[in-house]
Amino acid sequence: MPGEGASLARLGMLTRPIAGVQPADAVARDEAFAVLYERQFGRVYAYLRYRLGDELLAEDMSAEVFARAWGKLRNLDDPDRATAWLFATARNLLADHYRGRPGCLSLSALPAGRHPATDSPEAQLLTEESLSFVSHCLTGLSEREREIVGLRFVAGLRNREIALAFGLSEGNVAKIIHRALAKVRARLREEYPDG
Known part of the structure; x- marks a missing residue:
């Protein structure tokens, strides 16, 4: 997965001094950020890849989300709020990216680990048909x-x-998800009454 093996220090996020922060505080901040990064990078990346359909752009936007998080870390001490903040930031970056462009939902990136060069033609066709079906639903x-x-x-x-x-x-949120899934089920029943 992108981001694995990429140390935060290599990204330059953990080595710069922070004005007014004592060394012990800086270490604690670095550790807190490392935990946040390890727990959430994959989820942020998966969401952005789902929305963008482009691995490299999803990696770049994920890095930008965490670069912004680094600047806000002192305000992100509640894990649920930190996660919400990360995804709100990802949504805002997506909005900036798509501003002025017609909206589209790309599902071509959904199957993680797919290797078109090594997949059999049958597997590629099945994957493409599955993605087309999900997109249609x-x-x-x-x-x-x-x-x-x-x-x-x-x-x-x-x-x-x-x-x-x-x-x-x-x-x-639960109601929105329930209604969305009900719409998908109704559409499937309508299109496939015997199945």
């Missing part, structure tokens, strides 16, 4: 529903974390 959802479903099932966020990122109640 999600077209009846609003942008917000697709985004929340992506955060829940691709990035693996809990409803509480999504609620914090969107400024919604946890119950509202």
